[in-house]
Amino acid sequence: MTAISDFILGRSSEPRLQAPAPGPGVLARAFACAARAPDHGLLRPWRYLVVEGEGLERLGDLFADTYGPEADEKILAKLRKSPLRAPMVIIAIASPVEHPKIPAHEQVLSAAASTTLLELALQDAGFGVMWRTGSPAYNPAVTEALGLSKQESVIGFIYTGSVISAKPAVPRLEPTVFVSRWPQ
Template identity: 65%
Template sequence: MTSATVAFSVTDFLLSRASEPRLTEPAPGPAILARAFACAARTPDHALLRPWRYLVVEGDGRDRLGELLASTAPADDEAKQAKLRKAPLRAPMVIVGIASPTPHPKVPEVEQVMSAAVGMGFLELALADAGFGVMWRSGDVAHHPDVRKGLGLAEGETITGFLYVGTVLEAKPPVPRPEPERFVRRWPEDGPL
């Protein structure tokens, strides 16, 4: 197989990638998860700092995560509490991505956070390639100090997102994507591709 063949298959896969919100059992097993996390570890990582980690939440852990998320809603907003409480139950597995930067003289924190986010994207793609549906979510709860504390994040760590994972129950319709000409320009000539 040539590198051009490999690149073409990866490109085709990326062009067909979609977030899938309707997920059910089964979730990926240990072997598929291990392979997907190995892919996540291939993210660009200046100085090999490994500025990421993950939490896998399944079973009753999803209920506990729901309670933690619900605790961030105002006490008088029962509808929001109920919505947040049910959120982790939308999939049989939730993977919490965590950026865990380390002070380094040549690698700024923002670079490390971007590395962790790319790792989350690689994880998402690897799980989709294994035949699972995925949906990367974040929202206000990802930045709430009580959620970070409840999940055991250390000082300086941030949540890169919640990756909902499972078997696609019903594929959603394709989402229109912009043509590259709309968001890519040449520089300094300022011309189209």
């Protein structure tokens, strides 16, 4: 067992987060880790937007203002407050390009691998992380206002900060449940 697998086996997402958020040094290293993701063709099909401070309120306003006519006040208030659940939200974006051999979905997988490495690096630095999506991630009015192109998509809102209290342990699957040999 290596230190890396011990660390992975001990990690959890943490929803209860407060200031301080990761500082510039931690972020720089975490993004350097994110850039080590497996990446067919070295297309670098990911990018990130870092949101904190007043930006979190603007993000909440954007979520609420673009929700649509069916929203009631309760939903809108919840959306408006949702980015304030952490002192920093990192918007993870899949940014695929046209390629004759590497389909867009492979590039999205690579962006997800990059985001996973980002999460692990932030957790390794002692910060809590929670990957969230929800309806704003798939709302074209949100993605357009964030400056995404038609080819790009939000693959996650990565909430990060200092853990207030650890969440209860999540039951983990035994590998025998999801691994088998082929041919049997």
